[in-house]
Amino acid sequence: MKEENLISKWLDHDLTAEKLEAFKKLDAFRTLNQLSETAKQFKAPAFNTTNNYARLKGKLASEKKAKSVSLWKPLLAVAAVIAVCLSLYFTLFYTSEELFIAQNGEQIQLVLPDASTVELNAGSRISYSERDWQENRALRLEGEAFFKVEKGQKFTVKTAQGLVAVLGTQFHVKQRADYFEVACYEGLVAVTYQGKTQSLPAGGLFRVINGVFEMNIVSVEEPLWLHGSTRFESVPVIEALAEIERQFDIKITTEGFDTTAVYTGTISHKDLSEAIDAIAIPLGLEVFISEKSVTLKK
Amino acid sequence: MPTPLIDNVCGEHIFSKIYQRLSKDLHDFIYYKFGPNFHPEDKVQEAFVTLWKKCHEVPPEKAKSFLFTIINNLSLNDAKHQKVVLKYQKTPVKSETHITPEFIIEEKQYLEQYKIALEKLPEGQRVAFLLNRAEGKKHKEIAAMLGISKKAVEKRIYTALKTLKKELSDFNI
Numbered sequence: 001m002k003e004e005n006l007i008s009k010w011l012d013h014d015l016t017a018e019k020l021e022a023f024k025k026l027d028a029f030r031t032l033n034q035l036s037e038t039a040k041q042f043k044a045p046a047f048n049t050t051n052n053y054a055r056l057k058g059k060l061a062s063e064k065k066a067k068s069v070s071l072w073k074p075l076l077a078v079a080a081v082i083a084v085c086l087s088l089y090f091t092l093f094y095t096s097e098e099l100f101i102a103q104n105g106e107q108i109q110l111v112l113p114d115a116s117t118v119e120l121n122a123g124s125r126i127s128y129s130e131r132d133w134q135e136n137r138a139l140r141l142e143g144e145a146f147f148k149v150e151k152g153q154k155f156t157v158k159t160a161q162g163l164v165a166v167l168g169t170q171f172h173v174k175q176r177a178d179y180f181e182v183a184c185y186e187g188l189v190a191v192t193y194q195g196k197t198q199s200l201p202a203g204g205l206f207r208v209i210n211g212v213f214e215m216n217i218v219s220v221e222e223p224l225w226l227h228g229s230t231r232f233e234s235v236p237v238i239e240a241l242a243e244i245e246r247q248f249d250i251k252i253t254t255e256g257f258d259t260t261a262v263y264t265g266t267i268s269h270k271d272l273s274e275a276i277d278a279i280a281i282p283l284g285l286e287v288f289i290s291e292k293s294v295t296l297k298k
Numbered sequence: 299m300p301t302p303l304i305d306n307v308c309g310e311h312i313f314s315k316i317y318q319r320l321s322k323d324l325h326d327f328i329y330y331k332f333g334p335n336f337h338p339e340d341k342v343q344e345a346f347v348t349l350w351k352k353c354h355e356v357p358p359e360k361a362k363s364f365l366f367t368i369i370n371n372l373s374l375n376d377a378k379h380q381k382v383v384l385k386y387q388k389t390p391v392k393s394e395t396h397i398t399p400e401f402i403i404e405e406k407q408y409l410e411q412y413k414i415a416l417e418k419l420p421e422g423q424r425v426a427f428l429l430n431r432a433e434g435k436k437h438k439e440i441a442a443m444l445g446i447s448k449k450a451v452e453k454r455i456y457t458a459l460k461t462l463k464k465e466l467s468d469f470n471i
Contacts, residue, residue, distance in 0.1 A: 011430065011455055012437045035462050038412050039431035041386040044329035047322045047339070053314065056343050060350050 007032065101125040102143070105249035107225070112139075116155065119146040121174075121225050123246035144174040146223050149187075161208065162193035169202075172223045179239055180208040183218045209235065228269045237263040240279055241296075248272050250292055257285065257298040307361050308353040316361050317346060323443050324369050330428040331421050332373050333382045345369040363445060382417050408469045415465035419458055426451050427458035 006023045009015050010032075015023055023029060102108045102120040110118050110126075113133045120126055124143020132138075137149075138156040149155045151168035161180040164173055169187025174180070182191050182200060189200040193208060198215075200206050205216040216233070224231045230247075232240050238259035241252050247269045265282065267275045273287075276294055280287045288295040307313050321342050328338040345368045349356060356364050386409055416424055425444070429435045430451075437455070441448040 008452065008456070011452070011459070013430075013434060014436070031463060032459070035412075035459060035466070036431050038409065039428060041409065042384055042413075042416060042428060043432040044326045044338070044428075045334075047325040047342075049318055049321050052321060052339065052342065053317050056317070056346050059343060059347060 003028070097127055098130050099125065099127045103249070104246045112137075114150050114152060116147065116149045118148075119226055121145060121246070122249075141173055141175060143176070144172075144225070146170070146172045146226055162191060165190045165192070170222075171200075176239065176242065178210045179235075182206045183223065185218065185222060209239070224266065225269070230267045230269070232263055232265055232267070234262050234264050236260045237279060237283065239263075240265070240267060243267065244272075244275050244279075244294075248275070250294055252294045252296065255295065255297045257283065257296075305357050306354050307349065307356050307358055312358055313350065313353065316349075316358070316365075320362060320365055321346070324365055326429065326433060327366065327425060327443070328369055328373055330425045330432075331370075331382075332376075333384050333417075335383055336373050336376055341369050341372050344372055366443075366445070382421075384413055384417055386413060404469065408466065411466055411469070412462065415462050418465075419461060423454045423458040423461075426454035427462075430455050 003026055006019065006026065009019065010023050100108060100110050100120060102122055102124050104123045107122055108120045110120065112118065112128070113130060114137060118126060121144035124141070124145060126139055126141050126145060128139035137153055138158065140158045142160065147157065148170045149166055149168050155166050157164040157173055159173065159175040159180065161175055164171065164182050166187060166189045169189060170185040171189045172183040172185065180193065182189060183205045184200045184202050186202050191198050191200055191206045198206060203217050205218045207214050207216065220231065230243050236259065240263050241254070241259070244267060245252050250272070261283065263279065265278050267278050269275070273289060276287050276289065280296060284298065286297045307316060324345060325338045325342050328336060328341050345365050348368050349361065349365060419427070426440055429440050430437070437448050437451045441451045444451070
């Protein structure tokens with residue numbers, strides 16, 4: 001038998017007594033045997049199966065107990081989720097309150113249950129109760145919107161500053177922090193501001209800026225923002241800048257000039273630098289445009 | 299296809315049987331692969347706790363590969379932070395009649411060198427070699443235990459032996 005074969009048989013503990021003698025006569029025997037014998041000194045410590053199994057059973061029993069207690073945890077979690085869902089349902093849907101938001105940089109159009117339409121300008125929100133709509137055509141507006149109201153019951157727009165009530169008409173409401181504007185394009189609108197009601201005929205403009213009230217006439221048939229630009233007639237320049245912030249979803253900072261200066265002009269919603277120039281050039285401002293912000297300096 | 303009579307390992311009887319059959323092999327596998335510092339005993343218990351928790355999903359014939367995979371993964375998490383350190387028993391196996399001090403010193407050095415060489419071996423080779431030499435397991439048994447072919451086991455043992463021989467060629471005991 002060849003040496004290699006003998007060694008491999010020996011390694012598999014598979015040598016007959018006779019072959020073992022042959023293996024022992026090999027030159028390599030002494031070294032191999034020494035290596036093999038030394039390996040025995042690295043033998044793993046005895047593993048006491050019986051004792052260890054008893055230990056394991058004790059451990060499993062305690063785990064089981066812990067488990068039966070923790071069974072309540074998922075139940076509690078489910079109960080909590082149900083409670084949250086119910087409260088959400090009641091606050092949001094039970095009153096069937098509909099909410100629409102136009103984020104900065106977007107305009108949305110929506111149709112009310114009576115087929116009246118609303119164009120919602122950037123950075124504005126509108127909410128109304130769908131369930132009560134038949135009896136009471138009323139909605140709440142924060143921001144700026146253009147309404148085409150179908151004929152019918154009184155239609156009311158509530159804002160933080162004032163109330164606009166109409167029967168059937170087209171009108172535009174702009175409500176911002178220190179700014180409230182209603183323009184009537186068709187029919188007749190009743191504007192209630194600080195307890196006083198003012199009727200506004202077609203072509204009429206009602207405006208309050210920083211508490212100063214004025215009446216004017218509208219020069220266009222529809223608000224320009226429906227067609228991608230905004231017309232400003234003698235407004236503080238800060239209002240025009242705020243509008244750019246909403247339309248382009250950017251941040252504008254101003255330095256070294258009076259932001260209450262009166263501005264008249266038209267701002268495009270299509271191109272930011274064009275819109276900025278429409279303000280910066282007449283006022284003689286320096287412009288610094290970066291990715292999400294614009295700085296204007298005198 | 300006939301449905302097997304026992305399709306999981308949740309029964310106390312079958313679970314205990316699996317423990318009797320595999321716990322020592324699992325222990326030795328981890329001991330030889332990673333060394334005593336990895337607490338092979340605890341790893342065995344942990345692996346069986348995992349098996350118990352998932353007993354409904356494991357049919358008896360899958361229990362072995364399940365346990366070996368689990369115990370290997372458990373130890374690998376620790377293995378990232380530790381080096382393999384082996385231990386040898388202090389009592390020499392062979393009894394020489396004429397033991398000189400030089401011989402004792404040389405034997406000690408030999409054992410140290412052997413330990414270092416073993417620690418340096420690739421894990422797979424060390425496991426196969428020590429299961430074969432220290433535990434006296436046959437190639438077929440090791441192959442079944444590690445889920446590899448008999449040929450692969452032979453190759454691992456043979457390569458390990460060759461490496462050790464080379465590493466210890468300076469000694470002539």
